[in-house]
Each structure stands twice: as structure tokens, then as C-alpha cells.
Amino acid sequence: MSLPPPAVPPAPPAPLALAAILRRAARPAAFDKDARIFDQDAAADSLHLVTAGVVRTVRLLPDGRRQVGGFYYPGETIGFETAATHAFSAEALGPCEVASVRRASLDALADPVVLGHALAEAMQRELARTQAHLLVLGRKSACEKVATFLKTLAQPGRGSPVPLPMGRQDIADHLGLTIETVSRMLTHLQGAEVVRFETCRNFQVTRWDALERLAA
Amino acid sequence: MSLPPPAVPPAPPAPLALAAILRRAARPAAFDKDARIFDQDAAADSLHLVTAGVVRTVRLLPDGRRQVGGFYYPGETIGFETAATHAFSAEALGPCEVASVRRASLDALADPVVLGHALAEAMQRELARTQAHLLVLGRKSACEKVATFLKTLAQPGRGSPVPLPMGRQDIADHLGLTIETVSRMLTHLQGAEVVRFETCRNFQVTRWDALERLAA
DNA sequence: CGCTGGATTGAGTCCGGTCAAGCCTTGTGG
DNA sequence: CCACAAGGCTTGACCGGACTCAATCCAGCG
Numbered sequence: 001m002s003l004p005p006p007a008v009p010p011a012p013p014a015p016l017a018l019a020a021i022l023r024r025a026a027r028p029a030a031f032d033k034d035a036r037i038f039d040q041d042a043a044a045d046s047l048h049l050v051t052a053g054v055v056r057t058v059r060l061l062p063d064g065r066r067q068v069g070g071f072y073y074p075g076e077t078i079g080f081e082t083a084a085t086h087a088f089s090a091e092a093l094g095p096c097e098v099a100s101v102r103r104a105s106l107d108a109l110a111d112p113v114v115l116g117h118a119l120a121e122a123m124q125r126e127l128a129r130t131q132a133h134l135l136v137l138g139r140k141s142a143c144e145k146v147a148t149f150l151k152t153l154a155q156p157g158r159g160s161p162v163p164l165p166m167g168r169q170d171i172a173d174h175l176g177l178t179i180e181t182v183s184r185m186l187t188h189l190q191g192a193e194v195v196r197f198e199t200c201r202n203f204q205v206t207r208w209d210a211l212e213r214l215a216a
Numbered sequence: 217m218s219l220p221p222p223a224v225p226p227a228p229p230a231p232l233a234l235a236a237i238l239r240r241a242a243r244p245a246a247f248d249k250d251a252r253i254f255d256q257d258a259a260a261d262s263l264h265l266v267t268a269g270v271v272r273t274v275r276l277l278p279d280g281r282r283q284v285g286g287f288y289y290p291g292e293t294i295g296f297e298t299a300a301t302h303a304f305s306a307e308a309l310g311p312c313e314v315a316s317v318r319r320a321s322l323d324a325l326a327d328p329v330v331l332g333h334a335l336a337e338a339m340q341r342e343l344a345r346t347q348a349h350l351l352v353l354g355r356k357s358a359c360e361k362v363a364t365f366l367k368t369l370a371q372p373g374r375g376s377p378v379p380l381p382m383g384r385q386d387i388a389d390h391l392g393l394t395i396e397t398v399s400r401m402l403t404h405l406q407g408a409e410v411v412r413f414e415t416c417r418n419f420q421v422t423r424w425d426a427l428e429r430l431a432a
Numbered sequence: 433c434g435c436t437g438g439a440t441t442g443a444g445t446c447c448g449g450t451c452a453a454g455c456c457t458t459g460t461g462g
Numbered sequence: 463c464c465a466c467a468a469g470g471c472t473t474g475a476c477c478g479g480a481c482t483c484a485a486t487c488c489a490g491c492g
Contacts, residue, residue, distance in 0.1 A: 059347075061432065065355045069347060080340060087347045116332030123339045124296060130346045131275075131285060131303045137353035138392035139281045142480065168439065176354030178481060183440055199489085200439060216277065358448065384471065397448055399472055416457090416471060 016125075017118035019075050022049040025109050028097035037098055038079065040089040046100045047079045053096020054165045057081075057088035058173075068174035070129060071166060073156075077122050093165050137176050140216065145175040146185040147214035150195060154205050161202040168200075189214070232341070233334035235291050238265040241325050244313035253314055254295065256305040262316045263295045269312020270381045273297075273304035274389075284390035286345060287382060289372075293338050309381050353392050356432065361391040362401040363430035366411060370421050377418040384416075405430070 028051040031037060037048060040059055048055075050072050057069035057078060069088045072078050079100075081087045092098075106115065136148050149171060154162045172179045189195050194210045197203045205211055244267040247253060253264060256275055264271075266288050273285035273294060285304045288294050295316075297303045308314075322331065352364050365387060370378045388395045405411050410426045413419045421427055 059351055061351070061355065063432065067351045067354045069350060080336075081343060081347060087344055112332065113328045116328065116336070119336055120296075120332070120339065123336070123343065127297060127339065127343050127346065128303055130343065130350065131297060134285060134346065134349060134353060135275055135277070135283045137350060138283045138389075139277065173354075179439080180441085180482085181480060184480095187440075216279065394449055395471080396450085396473085400448090403472075 016075065016077070016122055017114070018047075018077055018122040019049055021110050021115065021118055022047060022077060022099055022101050023051065025101045025105070026099040028052070028099040031092040031096050031098060033092055033094045035092045037090040037092065037100075038086055040087065041085050042089075044079060044081060044084065044086045045104070046102050047077055047106070048090065049077050049099045049101075050074050051097045051099055054093040055090050055096060055098065056093055056166065056170055056174075057090050059088045066173040067176070068170050070133070070174070071170075080119070080123055080126065093170070142175075142177055142181050143185050143188065143214060144216050145177060146171075146182060147189065147194075147211055148216075149175060150189070150203065150205070151211050151215045154211075161198055161204045163202045165201070232291065232293070232338055233330070234263075234293055234338040235265055237326050237331065237334055238263060238293060238315055238317050239267065241317045241321070242315040244268070244315040247308040247312050247314060249308055249310045251308045253306040253308065253316075254302055256303065257301050258305075260295060260297060260300065260302045261320070262318050263293055263322070264306065265293050265315045265317075266290050267313045267315055270309040271306050271312060271314065272309055272382065272386055272390075273306050275304045282389040283392075284386055286349070286390070287386075296335070296339055296342065309386070358391075358393055358397050359401050359404065359430060360432050361393060362387075362398060363405065363410070363427055364432075365391060366405070366419070366421070367427050367431045370427075377414055377420045379418045381417070 026049075028049075031053075037055060038044075038046070051074055053074070055072045055078065057072070059067045059069060061067075071093070072090075078090055079086070101109070109115065110118070136145055140148065150162075153164065166174075168179045168182050171177075172182045175182065177185075186195075186197070189211075190197055192210065194205070194207050194214065195203045196206050242265075244265075247269075253271060254260075254262070267290055269290070271288045271294065273288070275283045275285060277283075287309070288306075294306055295302070317325070325331065326334070352361055356364065366378075369380065382390075384395045384398050387393075388398045391398065393401075402411075402413065405427075406413055408426065410421070410423050410430065411419045412422050
């Protein structure tokens, strides 16, 4: 049972300027579990701010293989994937709320320079997240992948126990693994007393240093 | 021997507005083979436009594992990875030229709105590229990875034979494979008469449809 | 209470990694 | 011009980690 990361989180996910702009611009719409918020290959003409619940981005290959791009928590924005069409579709993990704003109407919402910086900031964040994930997918073992994932989830303010709003299949498709391998690694990490699962949908980190080391 | 993709390429990598702005702003500097253009974890305070040669982005893990983020050809810009520090370092594949512009001096170079759009366009392109690569790393077999890679290289205007400016190790670290597996898959693709290698540094696509199918 | 879908566990297989030779190209110096 | 060295690429034999298939467990719920 070692210390949590920094006693005070360095910054609560940093209030994004873009989130503030979007929140003012649109009333959130509600989505049910597994509802599609936007479709892959659809025109990418809006930005979407998650205001409640959690959203996953998903890319489906014609043969059924699935890649989960990421999980998005309240305050995070999705939808600037591609100029023309979305590379991923977005789906509600559970009941959630999303505020959507058309790109075309964006310019009228804020000073163009401020807006430009807000957009750049959000896109940089998204790019950094995606690039970090490249490393995980390309060069890490199954155990390291799962450890990295748990570490990321436990990072922010989300207290202890950390909720795990996504199912095993979503985790597997996020990490490029199978559901069985994810399950095995989770039990292995629990056996090594690195984390402890109370239910299969939330966990506590019991040895933070070990988790960091395993995440490599 | 099937038809090349579209008889006329849809757009020669699309002349990016950002490239034009950067090219006007800085005289390209020359780099030797394997020279470091910027370092991972260094402050990310400049944008870098490749004007000649090819550049690779690389992330090194403490234990020596390596992930190649991508390969950048003349006209492409690198360096907006992260707000604070670079996630990847950039290295010259061979002799090359790069024009670097400090972010701070960027605002003086063009109308802020134009600049904002140019930046957004370039970042979207980069994000799309990275997300496409996520799918490759997470959900594709070794053969599909290599086929996808060759297909991407053969895509643009680069005529036939397509030059392969990077070594096998770079390809391997880009695709999350070993050098041996890359080599095996290349000979396998050649045995299936999908591509033909004249030397190990350039190839022709002999059956485009098969390559597309294998890339899945 | 039994049903249903998700999660876990186990046994066996296979793809891709590891280790180890060889080969081929390139460049250098006699 | 040839000999040689060096690095990069290829090929082969073997191994192991992750996948597959299948059975079981478990929690939530009608």
C-alpha cells in the first residue's frame, strides 16, 4: 500500500477553454447505453463535448475486428478526427450527455483567435493521447498494456476505488488484446497485490510503485 | 499486374497552407543521415517543415524498445505533438533539409485566422494519420501490417518503382514487429506476386487488388 | 428462483519473437 | 581491380506469449 501518485493531482484534467466555449453553445442531449453519438465515415461536421457519463470511440473493420480509440470523460471533446469524415464512431458507454456544436457555427461563438487557440489546445491533447497509445499498442506486452491502462484510469482525481465504466471487451479492443487475456492479466495483477478488485467494475491500487514499474 | 490506384492521383498530397507559410518563414537547414532534428521530451517550441529528404519520428523506451511514429516527406510538418514537450524525437532518414519556425514567432507570419485554419488542417491530418495507425498496430496481423505499409507508400504520386527510403529496422519499429518478421512478410508478398523488389530499397506493385485485399 | 450476459479459468494451438547462421551489397584500402 | 570487412537483409529452427475454443462461474434481474 504505497502513496497515491502526487498527493495533490497536478491539475484536475485542466479545464479546457474549448469545453467552456462548447458548453455555452449547446444544450447537452441525452444518450442511452450503447447509443451511437456519431458514425464512422459520416461527415465530421460537429464537435461533441461530453458533459456526463463516458463515451468510447470505435472503429469497426469490415470483418468485425474492433478498435476502441479511447474513452472520454466529462469535459473532454471528440469529433475533430478528420477533416472530411470521422475515422471512428462514438458510442455511449452508459447513459450519458453530450453537447454537439456544428463546426460552421463555431466561428460565431468566440473570438477567432481565442477559438483557434482553444481548438489547437484540444487537438494537441488528443494527438498526444493518441501518440501515447501508439507506443502501448506497438511495443508493450499484454501485462504492460493492462497495467498502463489501469494506471491511466487511476491517474486523475477519480478517488479510490476507481470506477471502471467499460466492460472487458471494450478494454480488450482498446489494448489490442482478447477479452480472455485482459481477464488473465487482471487476475494476475491482483494476485501480485498490485491492485484489488472489489467488483469487476471498480478497483483500488494497492501498490502504486509496482503498477508504475509494470506499466514500463 | 493490375491498374495503379486512380489513374490520376486524387490530389498530390494536397499542398498544405501551413507548408506555404512555414516555407516563407525560414531557410531550410541541412541534416545528415541519422541526425537528430529534435529530441523527445525536449521543449516543443517549434514547428518543422520537411523540404527535402525523409524524416522519421521515434520514441525510445528506457529499456531500448523503439516505436517509429511515422515517416515524413517533403511538404509535411512535424512538431505539434504536445503542448509542453515532444512525445517523439525526429531523425533524418538520409541527408535532408528541414525549415524550423518558433511557435512564438508564428503569429507574426500570417493573418491569425488564416494561420489558425492552416494549423488546424495540418493537425487534423496528423491526427487522422495517427488514428489510422492505431488500427494497424492494434488489430492487424503481421502480413496485413506490412501490406498496409507498402500500400501507403505506393499511394502518392511516387512513381514506379516506389523508393523505400527506410531500413527494415525502421519498418519493424513502425509496425510493432521484428526485423525478421518484416523480412519474411516481404518475401512472402513477393512470392505471392503482389509486389516485386528489384533491390531491397525499392519495389513495384504487381497486383494492386491483391495488395488492397491483404491490407484489409 | 432460474435466466442471461459478462467474467473467469483451463487446455491446446499458432503466430510472431528469439537465436543463430548465412548471404548480399556497399564501401574501403591495398 | 580485387580482397576484405562491415552492415543490412534473409533464411531456418525453435520457443513462448497471446489467441482460440470451451467449460464454468457469478452477478444482476425479471
